[in-house]
Amino acid sequence: MSxxxxxxxxxVLAGSAERSAMTSLISExxxxxxGAPVYSPEAVGVLLLLILLSPKQPSEPRx
Amino acid sequence: xxxxDPSPHAVYAAAVESLAGRVLGALTGTRGPAxxxxxxxxxxxxxAALAAVRVLGPDVFAPALLAGAAFGPADCEAVTEAFRVFxxxxxxxxxxxxxxxxxxxxxTRHGGDPxxxxxxxxxxxxxxxxxxxxxxxxxxxPLALPGVTGPLPExxxxxxxxxxxxxxxxxxxxxxxxxxxxxxxxxxxxxxGAPCTLDLGAVLDHIELCGSGTAxxxxxxxxxxxxxxxxxxxTA
Numbered sequence: 681m682s683x684x685x686x687x688x689x690x691x692v693l694a695g696s697a698e699r700s701a702m703t704s705l706i707s708e709x710x711x712x713x714x715g716a717p718v719y720s721p722e723a724v725g726v727l728l729l730l731i732l733l734s735p736k737q738p739s740e741p742r743x
Numbered sequence: 744x745x746x747x748d749p750s751p752h753a754v755y756a757a758a759v760e761s762l763a764g765r766v767l768g769a770l771t772g773t774r775g776p777a778x779x780x781x782x783x784x785x786x787x788x789x790x791a792a793l794a795a796v797r798v799l800g801p802d803v804f805a806p807a808l809l810a811g812a813a814f815g816p817a818d819c820e821a822v823t824e825a826f827r828v829f830x831x832x833x834x835x836x837x838x839x840x841x842x843x844x845x846x847x848x849x850x851t852r853h854g855g856d857p858x859x860x861x862x863x864x865x866x867x868x869x870x871x872x873x874x875x876x877x878x879x880x881x882x883x884x885p886l887a888l889p890g891v892t893g894p895l896p897e898x899x900x901x902x903x904x905x906x907x908x909x910x911x912x913x914x915x916x917x918x919x920x921x922x923x924x925x926x927x928x929x930x931x932x933x934x935x936g937a938p939c940t941l942d943l944g945a946v947l948d949h950i951e952l953c954g955s956g957t958a959x960x961x962x963x964x965x966x967x968x969x970x971x972x973x974x975x976x977x978t979a
Contacts, residue, residue, distance in 0.1 A: 694829045698794070701751035702829055705759055705798045706839050710878055711918040 819855030831861030877909025884924035
């Protein structure tokens, strides 16, 4: 099957939404947000809770 | 259960990835002849396949230009058909105009019918604003091919430095697609007498190892390697 035969089946002139989708793929901008690894202590709340709930430090027995 | 995104953007993006993978395979010799004609014929959505041909533009000729792969009449017909279904418009952004003109010129050179490439391309963004200029050049990376008239006909040391700074900035931002596009330009400039101040081999290794994993980025990286190897051969 030639290209002409296969592409004549459906492709009519592209509409504005299709053209804009194609143009946006051509003009891909640079990534908007850096994916650089930064320090983000996501578990800070859990750590704080564990510290608060942890048993007290044992004291020296009284003589 | 997840459903595929039916928006034209998502469908076309998938088609672009598919075609980029084919072009990459043809360039590296890992797949058989895979010009745009085969891509359109085998596609479930021919319109999306034609959109992919328009998006990659000059890159569909990369295997022919860099590896001597065949680009037959059916492939030319597919590119012509893509221009028929997605004709250039008067409000196209400048990078689209540049790419369309290059695609039309390559099509004619490979024996295809002439197509109307749209408006006259204009250069924008002065080079001393290297960050903006590098972003503009990244969007024009498909023009970094041998024998294609682009916005950098005679690269100089200043252009090479701006490309190196842009590549480094993109790497620091972990924007690997942009880094691959600019590394491609840096390799192109290197081959035209504007030596790259970066270790291009290390840059391309890094992008391959840590990159986005998309076929488009892999294609840019592979073309950059070809261009860099060509310039090494010329200087050896």
